[in-house]
Amino acid sequence: MTTTLTRPGALAASGHPLVRPQAARHLTDEQIAELGVELDAIRDDILAKRGATDAAYIRRVIKVQRGLEFAGRGALLFGRNKAAWIAGTTMLSFAKILENMEIGHNVLHGQWDWMRDPDIHSTTWEWDFVTPARSWQHTHNDLHHRWTNVVGKDRDVGYNLLRMDADQPWKPFNLGNPLYNAMLAPVFEWGIALYDLELPEYNEGLKSKADLKRDLKAVGIKAVKQFTKDYAATPAVAMLTGSGKQALYGTLVANAVRNVWAHAVIFCGHFPDGTDTFTEENVEGETRGDWYVRQMIGSANISGSKLMHLMTGNLSHQVEHHCFPDLPSNRYAEVAVRVREICLRYGLPYTTGPLPKQVASTWAKVFKLALPGKGHFRKGKPASA
Amino acid sequence: MIRLPRLARAASALITPLTPEDFLALFNPVFSARQLRGIVTSVVRETENSATIYFRPGSGWHAHRAGQWARIGVELDGVRHWRSYSLSAAAGQDPAITVTDAGAVSNVLVRNTRPGDVLFLAPPQGDFVLPEHPRSLLMLTAGSGITPVMSMIRTLVPRRPDADVVLVHSDRTPDVSLFREELNELADQFPNLRVTHWFTEERGRLEFTAATLDTLCPDWRSRAAYACGPEGFLDDAEVFWAAESGVPRTDPEPGRADPGSLTIERFSTSLAGGAGHDGGLVTFEASDLEVEADGETPLLDVGEDAGILMPSGCRMGICHSCLLPLRAGQVRDLRTGEVHGDPGQLIQTCVSAAAGPVNLDH
Numbered sequence: 227m228t229t230t231l232t233r234p235g236a237l238a239a240s241g242h243p244l245v246r247p248q249a250a251r252h253l254t255d256e257q258i259a260e261l262g263v264e265l266d267a268i269r270d271d272i273l274a275k276r277g278a279t280d281a282a283y284i285r286r287v288i289k290v291q292r293g294l295e296f297a298g299r300g301a302l303l304f305g306r307n308k309a310a311w312i313a314g315t316t317m318l319s320f321a322k323i324l325e326n327m328e329i330g331h332n333v334l335h336g337q338w339d340w341m342r343d344p345d346i347h348s349t350t351w352e353w354d355f356v357t358p359a360r361s362w363q364h365t366h367n368d369l370h371h372r373w374t375n376v377v378g379k380d381r382d383v384g385y386n387l388l389r390m391d392a393d394q395p396w397k398p399f400n401l402g403n404p405l406y407n408a409m410l411a412p413v414f415e416w417g418i419a420l421y422d423l424e425l426p427e428y429n430e431g432l433k434s435k436a437d438l439k440r441d442l443k444a445v446g447i448k449a450v451k452q453f454t455k456d457y458a459a460t461p462a463v464a465m466l467t468g469s470g471k472q473a474l475y476g477t478l479v480a481n482a483v484r485n486v487w488a489h490a491v492i493f494c495g496h497f498p499d500g501t502d503t504f505t506e507e508n509v510e511g512e513t514r515g516d517w518y519v520r521q522m523i524g525s526a527n528i529s530g531s532k533l534m535h536l537m538t539g540n541l542s543h544q545v546e547h548h549c550f551p552d553l554p555s556n557r558y559a560e561v562a563v564r565v566r567e568i569c570l571r572y573g574l575p576y577t578t579g580p581l582p583k584q585v586a587s588t589w590a591k592v593f594k595l596a597l598p599g600k601g602h603f604r605k606g607k608p609a610s611a
Numbered sequence: 612m613i614r615l616p617r618l619a620r621a622a623s624a625l626i627t628p629l630t631p632e633d634f635l636a637l638f639n640p641v642f643s644a645r646q647l648r649g650i651v652t653s654v655v656r657e658t659e660n661s662a663t664i665y666f667r668p669g670s671g672w673h674a675h676r677a678g679q680w681a682r683i684g685v686e687l688d689g690v691r692h693w694r695s696y697s698l699s700a701a702a703g704q705d706p707a708i709t710v711t712d713a714g715a716v717s718n719v720l721v722r723n724t725r726p727g728d729v730l731f732l733a734p735p736q737g738d739f740v741l742p743e744h745p746r747s748l749l750m751l752t753a754g755s756g757i758t759p760v761m762s763m764i765r766t767l768v769p770r771r772p773d774a775d776v777v778l779v780h781s782d783r784t785p786d787v788s789l790f791r792e793e794l795n796e797l798a799d800q801f802p803n804l805r806v807t808h809w810f811t812e813e814r815g816r817l818e819f820t821a822a823t824l825d826t827l828c829p830d831w832r833s834r835a836a837y838a839c840g841p842e843g844f845l846d847d848a849e850v851f852w853a854a855e856s857g858v859p860r861t862d863p864e865p866g867r868a869d870p871g872s873l874t875i876e877r878f879s880t881s882l883a884g885g886a887g888h889d890g891g892l893v894t895f896e897a898s899d900l901e902v903e904a905d906g907e908t909p910l911l912d913v914g915e916d917a918g919i920l921m922p923s924g925c926r927m928g929i930c931h932s933c934l935l936p937l938r939a940g941q942v943r944d945l946r947t948g949e950v951h952g953d954p955g956q957l958i959q960t961c962v963s964a965a966a967g968p969v970n971l972d973h
Binding site for chain 1 (some may be wrong): 624625626627628629633634637644645646688689690691692867910914924925927928929930931932934945946947953955957962
C-alpha cells in the first residue's frame, strides 16, 4: 500500500496538521496537546486496571457464545418441529452476532492480546464470517483505523460501492445508492469479503497480483468452508430427522439476521448526521491530540441498554473504540463517560443517539447522496452534558 | 468403530472455524487445539517455601527423561506468564514439578495451586539427562538445583543395582533442604547411592577445591559430574573442572557424560535490562542478524533498516499487524515509556524500542 504520509512510531506530542478540521479550529495547538495528554491518561488508567476480571469477562462471553452456537445448531437438526426451529434459529442468530461483534471484531483488534492466551489472540483467531481474519485485519485495523474518515484514504467511506460523503464526486451509478445498500445488508459478509480483496486498489496498481492471488485463495477456501458448514453439512445431518430443508432455512435466516444487524451497527459508526469526514491536509502533520480529535468527531455512538452494547460488540461506543482500538471492549462504557466529558470541556462534537434514530440518519444520507450535489447535513454539535 | 480423528474432521465441517477442541473445552478445560494444558492432580508441600505439583497433561505431551524441564504457564491477574521448571518425578512416572517460591510466578504455583487447576504446558525438553551408558556419577547440587537430579536419582537408584551415584547437596539449613528425608532413606536402602548434605549455615559455602572434593568424593576425577544450582555455584564448578579435571570442556552432547567431564544445567539466560533509554544490541534470531539500536527507534524500523522483511501495519501502535515474539530482553513502549518484556511475549515492534539487549524471534 503506498502512502504519501509516513508515520513515526508514535505521533508528535505537539505541533499541528496542515489544516485543522473545522470542528476543532477554535482550539490552540497547546489545547490540542493537552487533550492528547488527557486521553493518553485514560488509556494508561485502563491499562493499569485491566486484569483477571476482564479475562474472566471475555472467557464468559466466549463460553455463552459457544453454548448458543452448539444448542442453536443442535436444535435446527430437529427443525421439523416448529418450536425447535424457532429456538434454533434464534440461538444461532444470537451466537453469530456475538461471535462477530463482541468476540471476533474485538479479538482481531488485539484487545485481548495482553492475556497472552494463544486461544484468544489477534494472531490466531478466525471468525464465523466469510472474509478471512487476516484480510479483514489489514483493511480494517490498519487502513480504516489509521485513516478514519479521510476521503480518498479510508475506503470504508462507502466501501467502494456507495456514495456516503458529499465530497465524493457524483456519478449516475450513485442513483442506485439506496438499492445497493438494501441489497448489501442481508449479504453483508459477502460484501465485506469482496471489499477486503481490494480490487480497486489492484486496478489502480496499488496492490500486486501476487497479493491478490494470495487473498483470493484464502477467501476461496474460507468461503467454501463457511458455505459448507451452514448450507450443506448442517442440513445434511438434519436430514437424518427429516429436517434438512428446515435446517437450511434456519442457517439462511441466522446468517441474514446477523448480516442485517452488523450492517446496521457498522453504518451507525461513521455515517450518521454529525460525524465529520476529513481531507489529506487534515492528517498531514497530525499530532497525537489531533489524531484523537479526528477519531472522536469522525465517529458516532449508539445509546442503549447493556444488552444493546453487548450485541453491538460495544461498537455502540464507536467514539471510544476509535480512540483506543485495542482496549478491551468491556471497558468502553467507563471510558465513554470520561471521553464525553472531555469533548464537552473542549467544545468538540460528541455524536450519539438511539439505534432507530442513527439508522434512519444513515439511510437519509444514502438517499440524499444518491442525487447530485452535496445534500444538507447537520454538522456535529458541541457535546452537551 | 470410527477413529476419533476422522470423527473430529467430520465434526469440523459443522463448526468451522472452531475446532472440536473448542467445544470440548466447554466441558473439560484440558482441551485446546493450540495450547497444551494439564490438570493439577495433587499438590504436596515439600518445605515451607516449596511444593511438588503433580499434573495430568493433555495430548501433545510426551514422557520426560530424567533431568528434563518443562515450560509452565500460569495466569497472574489475567496475564499468562511462562517459567521453566525441572520435572522431579522419575522417568516413567506421572509428571510433577517441584517449585520453590522465589518470584511472582513461583509464588502463585507454591501457594495458590489446587487440584483441578489448569496449567499451561510445553513438552519436556533439555539436555541435562542421564548418560546413555552406565558409569559412576557425581551429582553436585545447591538449593532448588536438586530438582532435576532428584528425578535422575529416583529413576536410577531403585531400578539399577549397578548404578553408582554420589550426591553432594548444598543448602542453607536442613529445614529448607528439598527431599532431605527421602534422599536419606534412599541412601539407607540402596548401597549404590551416597548422599552428603552440606548445610552452609553450619559449614559455610561449599567451595570447589581439590581438598574439599577429595574429602567428599575421593574418586571424583573418574566420575561423570553433573551440577545444577545458582549461577555462582555453576560458574565456580565450571572454573574448577576446567582447571583440575584434565578433561577439556566441550559442547555438551546429551547423554555422553565422559568420566571426568562436567555437565551443567543453567536456567537463567536472561539479558540484563537497560535503564530504558539506552537502546542496545538487537538480535533477529531467525534472520541471524545483530544490529545496535538506540532507545528511541522502533524495533520495526531497526529491522527494516537492517534489510529484514518485517511484518508491519499502521506504524502507530493500533493495528497489531507487527507483532513479533520476544525471546529475551526488555523493550520500552514509546507511547507510555513503560519498560516491559517477558520471554515469549508478542510485542508491537512499531511502538517498542530496545531497552537494553533484545532478542527477537524473527
